Amino acid sequence: MAPRTLASTWRQFEKLAKSYLSEGCATDGRQIRELAEKVNKSRIAEALETMFLVPYAGLDKTTIRFLEAGDGPYPEWDMRYDAAGDAIEINPVGVVAFVLGCDEAFAKLATPEARRDFATYRLNAYMAELRKLPSRLLLFILVLRKVAEILKVTEVEKRGGETEDVDDGGYMNLLWGFKEVERMYREMKGLNIRAEYGLLWYESDWYVGRN
Numbered sequence: 038m039a040p041r042t043l044a045s046t047w048r049q050f051e052k053l054a055k056s057y058l059s060e061g062c063a064t065d066g067r068q069i070r071e072l073a074e075k076v077n078k079s080r081i082a083e084a085l086e087t088m089f090l091v092p093y094a095g096l097d098k099t100t101i102r103f104l105e106a107g108d109g110p111y112p113e114w115d116m117r118y119d120a121a122g123d124a125i126e127i128n129p130v131g132v133v134a135f136v137l138g139c140d141e142a143f144a145k146l147a148t149p150e151a152r153r154d155f156a157t158y159r160l161n162a163y164m165a166e167l168r169k170l171p172s173r174l175l176l177f178i179l180v181l182r183k184v185a186e187i188l189k190v191t192e193v194e195k196r197g198g199e200t201e202d203v204d205d206g207g208y209m210n211l212l213w214g215f216k217e218v219e220r221m222y223r224e225m226k227g228l229n230i231r232a233e234y235g236l237l238w239y240e241s242d243w244y245v246g247r248n
Contacts, residue, residue, distance in 0.1 A: 043081050046072070047173050050103075054133035057111070066111055069129060073103035088221070089180050090125075093188060101180070104128045116183040125183055127176070136175050139168035160208045167215070169234045174218060181214035182207070 053069045076082065082101045090096040104126045106112075115131030118124075142164035145151040151161045167175060185191065191209045222230040230236070 041076070041079055041081065043084060044173060046076055046081055047176060050129040051133055051136075051172055054130045055137075057130055058134060058137070066106060066130070069111070070105055073105045073129070077102050077105065085180065089177065089184065093184060096184065096187065098123060099187075100124045102126055115179050118183055118187055125180065125187075127180070132176050132179055133172070135179060136168075136172045139164045139175070143168055156208065160211075163208065163211065163238065166236050166238050169236055170230075174222075174230075177218050177221075178211065178214040181217045182210045184217075185210040185213045 049072055050069070053072065057066055057069060082103070085101045086099070090099050090101065100123065102124055104111075104117075106128075111130035112128060113131060113134070115128055115135050117126045117128070119126060142151075142161040145161055146158075146165055150157075152158050167178070170178075190213050219230045222228060231238075
């Protein structure tokens with residue numbers, strides 16, 4: 038049997054999660070749990086830690102594991118940080134739901150719901166762009182979005198020394214995750230991820246709300 042790789046493992050997770058979601062969570066998710074258990078015993082989680090945690094100060098001891106859910110339905114979240122165990126849990130069903138949500142975001146752009154305020158429209162428009170990426174890269178972005186939350190990269194200092202987190206629905210953390218993947222992609226492959234997948238996103242336009 039060929040050795041398990043991150044790419045092949047994620048394809049398995051994605052196939053099982055799509056089936057789970059398409060059946061309205063009627064299945065028990067046993068195959069997903071069994072795969073998560075196997076992956077957590079392999080070196081794949083360690084490879085993710087090396088790529089996405091070790092480079093950041095304070096996270097070199099943090100671990101990554103795939104959610105081994107109980108008998109109940111899978112939760113809606115895609116990533117969760119267990120502060121007590123200093124571990125990031127990946128919910129493959131939640132990640133695939135986010136991937137599918139990017140496709141849905143594209144379809145929503147012309148609806149009043151998506152345009153009810155600037156922050157909502159910006160997030161939907163950004164997710165619509167992200168749908169162009171392979172799901173494995175979206176997995177990486179979500180891991181790094183959680184890293185951004187842990188490191189509080191969107192926290193700003195106010196007068197008097199107090200700090201406040203930017204309230205933008207998670208957009209800036211998602212943007213930071215993409216920019217980190219973009220940098221890694223360039224360093225590892227020597228390629229521009231925006232050019233390769235045709236992403237069009239000029240952040241300066243969106244800070245001022247220009248359409």
